[in-house]
Each structure stands twice: as structure tokens, then as C-alpha cells.
Amino acid sequence: MGAPIAAFLTLVLSLFLLRRLVFRPVVPGMDANLLDGAxxxxxxxxxxxxxxQRRSSEAAMALVALPSTPQQAREHLKWLxxxxxxxAAERLQAMEEAQRWGDRRCLPLLRRGQRDATVAVARQAACALEAFRGEPLGGYRNAATAGSGKASLPRNVARMR
Structure with a gap:
């Protein structure tokens, strides 16, 4: 008669522990009162x-004055x-500075940075090039007519005429 009672008590105890683990999960090493939303x-x-705070302090330390005159822009481009x-660290700094400057004269530098052997430099160059993607300044029609005076038809349309 003692064996069925022991089996029953073991079953009840295991169900109680299972219920506690499933319905009230407790993170080890953390008080249960700290798990509230507030x-x-x-x-x-x-x-x-x-x-x-960390980002603002890093940005303040790394700031270099952006060029304001054409001569300063040329010097800045030479420095880049x-x-x-x-x-690799200098190349990464050049890509970050080119991204911060955001001038179109940095495009060859950024494209060269995309093919860099260092992954961080290539990733930073790709992120910097994102600012130049999309619709050109003034729209597509304005960009097409600005180059040659008159926009030419696509090659396959020109063959049909």
C-alpha cells in the first residue's frame, strides 16, 4: 500500500514543479519582482x-571642420x-569623413572603397554611397536634358523608326 502512495506523491510533486516552470518562468539569478514592465x-x-551619450562623445571627438571655400574643398579632397x-584604420576614417562631407567629388573615392579588402571599409563606403542613390537633383528629365541638350531615344526605339 505504501508504493502507490509514494508514486502518487511523486506525480503530484512533479506536476506542481512542471506548473511552476511553465506558468511562472524564473530567470536564474534574477528576482521575480524585477520582471515587471516598469x-x-x-x-x-x-x-x-x-x-x-557614447555616440555624441565619439562624434564630438572625431569632428573635422568641413570645407567652406573651393580651395578648402580641394585640400579636403586631397587629404581624403x-x-x-x-x-585600414585610415581608409575607414576616410570613408566616414567622405560620408559626413556628402560631396559628389567623393564618389570615385567611395567607389574605390567599395572594392577594398577590409570588410569594414567596404561596408562604410557602401553606406556612404546610399546618400547618392535614387532620383537625381532636379529629376530624371532635367538630368537627361542637362547632359546633351536633347534626350536621345533608347537604342531599341531608335531602331524601330
């Missing part, structure tokens, strides 16, 4: 604030070219 939201706000011929 505490998690406060933790997320704190992490976001520290990330923003010199950086792009340096080490």
Missing part, C-alpha cells in the same frame, strides 16, 4: 541614454585621398 522599461531607457592610401 523595471524593464527603466532599464531600456537607461541603456538608450548611455548609448546616446591620402587617408584612403593609408592603413
Amino acid at each position: 523595471a524593464i522599461a527603466a532599464l531600456n531607457r537607461d541603456r538608450k541614454q548611455t548609448l546616446e 585621398e591620402q587617408l584612403s592610401r593609408g592603413s
Whole structure:
């Protein structure tokens, strides 16, 4: 008679533990009271604030004055070219600076950066080129007529006439 009672108690105990694990999951090493939404939201706000502070301090340290005159722009472009011929860290800095400047004169430098052997440099160059993708300034029609005076027909349409 003792064996069925022991089996029954074991079954009840295992069901109780299973219910506790399934319906009230407990993170090891964390108090169950800390799992409420307000505490998690406060933790997320704190992490976001520290990330923003870190980003702003890094951006303030790395700022180089952008050129305002054509002569400064030429010097800045020469400086970027010199950086792009340096080490991997210098090439990455050149891509970041070209992205921050956002001038069309950086396009050859960025295209060359896309084919760089360092993955970080190639990724930064691709991100910098994203700003130049899409509709040209003034629209497609304006860009087509600005080059040759008159937009030519596509090759397959010209053959049909």
C-alpha cells in the first residue's frame, strides 16, 4: 500500500514543479519582482541614454571642420585621398569623413572603397554611397536634358523608326 502512495506523491510533486516552470518562468539569478514592465522599461531607457551619450562623445571627438571655400574643398579632397592610401584604420576614417562631407567629388573615392579588402571599409563606403542613390537633383528629365541638350531615344526605339 505504501508504493502507490509514494508514486502518487511523486506525480503530484512533479506536476506542481512542471506548473511552476511553465506558468511562472524564473530567470536564474534574477528576482521575480524585477520582471515587471516598469523595471524593464527603466532599464531600456537607461541603456538608450548611455548609448546616446557614447555616440555624441565619439562624434564630438572625431569632428573635422568641413570645407567652406573651393580651395578648402580641394585640400579636403586631397587629404581624403591620402587617408584612403593609408592603413585600414585610415581608409575607414576616410570613408566616414567622405560620408559626413556628402560631396559628389567623393564618389570615385567611395567607389574605390567599395572594392577594398577590409570588410569594414567596404561596408562604410557602401553606406556612404546610399546618400547618392535614387532620383537625381532636379529629376530624371532635367538630368537627361542637362547632359546633351536633347534626350536621345533608347537604342531599341531608335531602331524601330
